[in-house]
Amino acid sequence: MVQTRAEQMVARLQDMQAAVPDIEASAVVSVDGLVIASALPADTEEDRVSAMSAAMLSLGERIAKELGRGTVEQVYIKGDNGYVVLTAVGEEAVLTVLARKEGKLGLIFLEMRRAAKDLTNML
């Protein structure tokens, strides 16, 4: 069976979540805040994730520029109940991940970089 591009991307997201079970949700979102592919639990609203991703990326870009940090590669927020991590996927999209607070950040970053590389090639 031939997979569509969207199915390939979802499969890649699911692989990432299988590799790091503390990643509970993930999505590829365009820079204008539209979902390209997602692997979210039933109780997570896709629109909310995509809107928040776009807002975070946009502010991240502005701050990085204003404070002389260059082009944004990654943004992360740590709450007392877990993480939100964004990584660039090419120039047109971003990979957003929601992770449990028990997750090891180094491992999450590593798997996200690998997934982002593969996803860039699929876009």
Place this chain on the structure above:
Amino acid sequence: MVQTRAEQMVARLQDMQAAVPDIEASAVVSVDGLVIASALPADTEEDRVSAMSAAMLSLGERIAKELGRGTVEQVYIKGDNGYVVLTAVGEEAVLTVLARKEGKLGLIFLEMRRAAKDLTNML
């Protein structure tokens, strides 16, 4: 000579920067975006750092809440030219750090946590 509270905080920021030379600038900023203490190089505008810190914290709080991550403890942005990292200092302020891209994130986080603990006691 007795140090004022502000002088103590600046001295603590300078200690942190001495411990991790890849931290090039740091400031303690109130949640409403006013500088409480700073150790910034001459070419870094204090107002810009404080405004960006408040914006980042505010969006971080909203995103963490919307996506079920709890109360914000840390926000970070990685650009291709370095990092911006924010860590909570008590409930009323935030420690903002600008670091070079060569900086080791684990070391930056460690020293920031130590400084934030001391700064909380000074506030």
